[in-house]
Amino acid sequence: MKQTQAYKLDLTKIEGNGDFSCPKCGSIISPDETAEKTYCILEPKVSSHGLEELVICCNTCKSQIHLTGFSLLEELSIE
16 A cells, blocks of 8 residues: 655745645646646635645655645735
8 A cells, every 4th residue: 555645835935936846746736737647636724714734745756745834825815
């Protein structure tokens, strides 16, 4: 049985327009891609404050990536 790698990525720590590389294989993951060719969404984690974390799967290497930092990004977009 093959073990899935899991990584945590804070979106507030990345530069640019939201694109980032998969921590394992380096595939470019873009929030603008809607066809799920590069990644697929596994689980959104929501609280009363909004989106807390988004778990995605890289379609190239099958790693799970836990995206955090949405609450701070939402605060910055309101200002």
